[in-house]
Amino acid sequence: MPVKPVTHTRPLLSDMAPTPARPVRLIARDLDASELLAAHSHAWGQVTYAMDGVVRVTVASNTWIVPPMRAIWIPPRVVHEVETLEKARLRALYVHADVPLFEGGGCEVLDVSALLRELIVALARVDPGDSREAKLAALIIDEVSRSATLPIRVALPEDKRLKALCEKLIADPASPLTLDDWARQAGASGRTLARLFEKELGMSFSQWRQQVRLAHAAPLISRGLPLSRVAAELGYASQSAFSAMFKKTFGQSPSAFFAHKEVR
Known part of the structure; x- marks a missing residue:
C-alpha cells in the first residue's frame, strides 16, 4: 500500500x-x-x-x-x-x-x-x-x-539495487527468498549482492535479514500474539529458533524480555 x-x-x-x-x-x-x-x-x-x-x-x-x-x-x-x-x-x-x-x-x-x-x-x-x-x-x-x-536498528544501503531489495524485505520479513532469488529479480548475481551487503552494511545477507525480523518482533509481541505465531510470521522454522536468535541479540528470552511490559 x-x-x-x-x-x-x-x-x-x-x-x-x-x-x-x-x-x-x-x-x-x-x-x-x-x-x-x-x-x-x-x-x-x-x-x-x-x-x-x-x-x-x-x-x-x-x-x-x-x-x-x-x-x-x-x-x-x-x-x-x-x-x-x-x-x-x-x-x-x-x-x-x-x-x-x-x-x-x-x-x-x-x-x-x-x-x-x-x-x-x-x-x-x-x-x-x-x-x-x-x-x-x-x-x-x-x-x-x-x-x-x-540495539534495534536496521541499516540501509546506498546502492539502488540493494536498497530496493532491502525495502522489500522490510515490508515482508518472512519472505523465504534466498539471496540468489533476490539477485535474479535485481538483475545481478548473488555474488555481487553478497559483496554489496558486506561493503555497504558490514554484514551478510542473512545477518541483515535477522536484524529486520527482530525489529518486527516487538510490534507482533505487543499485540499479544503467541510466540509460535510470531516466529511463523517472521519466517523462522520454529519458536525455539526465534527465541534463540532473540536471546542471542538481547540477552533474554522474548518471554522474559516482555514480562514486565504493560501494553494498553
Missing part, C-alpha cells in the same frame, strides 16, 4: 517550539496506516512515541521500527522521516536543544517505562501555561534520560 503524505491541519512548528522556559512541548497526531511525515528537521530534539500502533522512523541510512513500548530519540537538526505501518496515536515530545539527554549525536531507541507513558498522557491533558506543565516537563526529562537504550 503506498504511503500518503500527511496533509491535515496541525499547529505550526514555530508555535510549538520548546524554549528555555518551556523546554518540553507535546504534539499529538492520530494518523491512519501508511501515512508519511516527509523528511524534515528542526532546531530541537524529539522523542517520537506511538501510544498505539507502529511507526517506522528513517534517518539517513538507518531505519527503526518502533512499537508502543518503545520510543526513539532524534537529536536536534537531524533530518528524519516518519511513516505509520498501522494506525497510530503519535505523540512527539519536542525537547529544547540545551537539555542534555544523551551523549553523542545519534538516534537512540528507548524502552518506555510505565511512568514515562503516564507522564506523556498527563502532559497532553495540561492546558498551555498551566503551572503543572513545568513540573511534568522536569519529570519527563529525568525519566527519558534514565531510559534504557536498545
Whole structure:
C-alpha cells in the first residue's frame, strides 16, 4: 500500500517550539496506516512515541521500527522521516536543544517505562501555561534520560539495487527468498549482492535479514500474539529458533524480555 503524505491541519512548528522556559512541548497526531511525515528537521530534539500502533522512523541510512513500548530519540537538526505501518496515536515530545539527554549525536531507541507513558498522557491533558506543565516537563526529562537504550536498528544501503531489495524485505520479513532469488529479480548475481551487503552494511545477507525480523518482533509481541505465531510470521522454522536468535541479540528470552511490559 503506498504511503500518503500527511496533509491535515496541525499547529505550526514555530508555535510549538520548546524554549528555555518551556523546554518540553507535546504534539499529538492520530494518523491512519501508511501515512508519511516527509523528511524534515528542526532546531530541537524529539522523542517520537506511538501510544498505539507502529511507526517506522528513517534517518539517513538507518531505519527503526518502533512499537508502543518503545520510543526513539532524534537529536536536534537531524533530518528524519516518519511513516505509520498501522494506525497510530503519535505523540512527539519536542525537547529544547540545551537539555542534555544523551551523549553523542545519534538516534537512540528507548524502552518506555510505565511512568514515562503516564507522564506523556498527563502532559497532553495540561492546558498551555498551566503551572503543572513545568513540573511534568522536569519529570519527563529525568525519566527519558534514565531510559534504557536498545540495539534495534536496521541499516540501509546506498546502492539502488540493494536498497530496493532491502525495502522489500522490510515490508515482508518472512519472505523465504534466498539471496540468489533476490539477485535474479535485481538483475545481478548473488555474488555481487553478497559483496554489496558486506561493503555497504558490514554484514551478510542473512545477518541483515535477522536484524529486520527482530525489529518486527516487538510490534507482533505487543499485540499479544503467541510466540509460535510470531516466529511463523517472521519466517523462522520454529519458536525455539526465534527465541534463540532473540536471546542471542538481547540477552533474554522474548518471554522474559516482555514480562514486565504493560501494553494498553
